[in-house]
Amino acid sequence: MAKVVKVQTEFEGRFYEETIVVEGTEVEPWAPEQPLKLVGRPVPRVDGPEKVTGRARFTHDVRLPGMLHGKILRSPHPHARIKRLDTSKAERLPGVRLVLSHQNAPEIPWFRGQTRLFDTTVRYVGDEVACVVADDEETAEEALRLIEVEYEPLPFVVDPERALEPDAPRVHESQPNNLVNGEPEVYERGDVQQGFAEADVVVEGVFRTQTALHNCLETHGSVAHWDGDSLTIWDSTQHVFGVRFQLARALGLPLHKVRVIKRHMGGGFGSKNQAGKYAAIAALAARMTGRPVKIVLDRFEENLATGNRPATIQTLKLGAKRDGTLTAIFHKSILNAGAYAVWAPSASGPTKRLYACPNVRTEDWAVFTNLGPFSAFRAPGYVEGTFALESMMDELAKALGLDPLELRLKNYAEIDPITNKPYTTKGLRQAYERGAQLIGWAERAHTKRARSKGPKRVGFGLASQIWGGSGGPPAYALVKLNPDGTATVVTGTQDIGTGTRTALAQIAAEALSFPLDAVEVELGDTQWGVYAPLSAGSMTLATVGPAVRAAAEDAKKQLLDVAAQLLELPKEGLRVEDGHIATPKGERLPVAEVLRPLGNFQIVGKGARGPNPDDKNVNTFGAQFAQVEVDVETGEVRVEKIVAVHESGRVVNPLTIRSQLYGGVIMGLGYALLERRLDDPRRGLPVTPTLETYKVLTVADVPEIVAEMVDLPDPEANPIGAKGVGEPPIIPTAAAIANAVADALGVRVYELPLSPDRVLAALRGAQAKKDEEEGEEGEAS
């Protein structure tokens, strides 16, 4: 029976009170020592053949008869009022079928009502002004240039510290200040003042992190098609059911009249967690023209308008006893949220919970500015916050004369410091130990001496990771058994490139005791699928996997019922083995043969994700170690090696999980060394919106990466024992590299990326300080 319960859920490292529906499908967890046939094996991706042949169909590849193409006109101003908009010339261009703007589009609220689908005030360079729909893309682009807009420029602000001043221009006139939610988000436990008073050593630093762009290789986009009063949208999204919900609401449609499909997607990384304006515009335009409409953003638009990892300014202060025991932490973050926000970003997650510390105060000041709105980006806040916290931990270790690893173990949290609950599993200690072994932590002083030559200085650093990744209800699955012994798994989740299809196929085949190639997984379609949540927060496998297993167990039970009656044998003695019905007499009959008398029919197994444990925390952990070589003459940082060891419960597929570990580390490496959006503060204009100017790593930039899992099946977390792994591997990378650079140089760079100019500035600063001190000593003597 469905039960409605109030729970505290964790998503992307933040806690929410939610009312959810839970269906109890009781399935005994796979015990850690239980031998499994398919789960835990390095099975190649089931959709590999589609992807290597070009057959995999992405949203970009959808082409429908009579399809039109939409192109969006975007604001060239960071803040302006539209005084006059004339689309008549554009409309007269042959091949143009429609121009949509505030003049003819319905007033649809967007970003929690902070703006509209087409607003008359624009609040960042890239804000949507109009959309041309034409026979082909080239014509639509030509028509954009024929739209005449007269803007009244308004005062704007792009610096978040300036935005906090009382006389700063306001991004949203209706709001009393530029803070998202109107006030900072404050968390406090214990007494921070007293904690600092008790400390023997206090260290403090100000850290800055850059705006980072997702740059998914498949840009955001949708294709909309109406059939009568039913809308079908192909969308490059991490959440087909979310897009359905959002578009139905925006267009005033009942949910069952909206179908959202996404078979394959060229990357999302958090930027495709919600429906974009382009989806709603495509749907409206398709309705108005009576033809399918495709809107695909170009790379430039992608980098203006689809989100970013917001820049932060973080002040962090740690107090500790001489033995390293933390007594207090204070962490204040200012986050540049851009023009709109549906939630407030925060960088304080790791500070609250990575270490056992009785006195903690965090403040997150999420600030509106006239820049492109932020969005979730692979472990939002945790990447930025871990850089600051783990850098500061190393400064504390230095001040105390302790080994950085020893300091972390000294403050190891045995229970979650926020909830005071124990963890179901916590493999961080194992990750530290294994990682230290793989990088040669104990021998690093020797390695540094041996390897540092001339201007090249070698250094070692480490950083830790905590994240959610428990997943949770609601999520559903069906397993349909066909009379030929094949099975179709149906669920409304989506594979965003992480290998969800493959892992779910393994889980279903394991539970059914069917061969893997007898199982097909159908995802990414709201009409066929049953509800599953968004693929984000490292929660897909731990959310949907148990539902699929439950559905498969249900189908297997029914199969055995049917087989027992057909074979006229007691059900208790029958088993399914590798696609066969095994009888007590030792017979092995193919399922297809047993079911043959029933002709054409189907067994439908149903499964739901059960609740998470009440009395325990489900989290993921990891540690990364970096070895770097820094040239003190050029300032260039060369990462020689990264060791990443993570614990996310049971490893369902060691092959695809290694891909995710590599992927996270590589993205973290780019963030640490290279990636940054540059903005022109005088014009409020991002100046690096292309892949020529915004550098992401190429294969040639990637060092040796050693990636391992602490395989720790977690039967208390859920019946498959797995937790998420999508985000954990990006979290500690930049921090580990920053610590290695500080170790190499003896001086710290407090700002990301760790670019040559900053390395040289830090060295010059240290030298100037040294000269000054020597000068003072000279005067004193």
Next chain:
Amino acid sequence: MAKAVRAEPEPELEVPVPVRGPERGPIKLRVNGEKHELWVEPRRTLLDALRDDLGLTGAKKGCDEGTCGTCTVLLDGKPIYACLRLAIECEGHEITTIEGLAQGGELHPVQRAFIEEDALQCGFCTPGQILSVKALLDENPNPTEEDVRRAVSGNLCRCGAYPHIVRAALRAAKGLAERPGR
């Protein structure tokens, strides 16, 4: 830091016909061994011609300005960015796209190696990566790891499959060496 540009010189092109356009006109393309006649504007890129006119959507449009490599196809066996080439420039040349790689329902060894080594995640850059590796192996059947890195350095992968891509290329080279005749 390496730049996302191709290091290999691109094949010389000859335009055998006088200036045409700006209206649509006929052009002939030879793609994956088949002849096609298209009716397009001269400004149509090879990428758009392949994707929109021929329905060969394996080559992707990640940037449309020669910075990402998802549109990589082979022109007379050499990898090029299809977004930087006009379709009319490609008349008289042999174009190979990812759709032309598997023969008789059997995957090319590079394709197989990409699956076996899990050299992909979302799969969007995969056709381009595979074609860059194929071009390398056709020219240099016994590449070093460095050769592979150089050959695919013009193909970005945002999921970070790079280590597995290098491994897949070396595996495919080994497999091809053991199976002469392909």
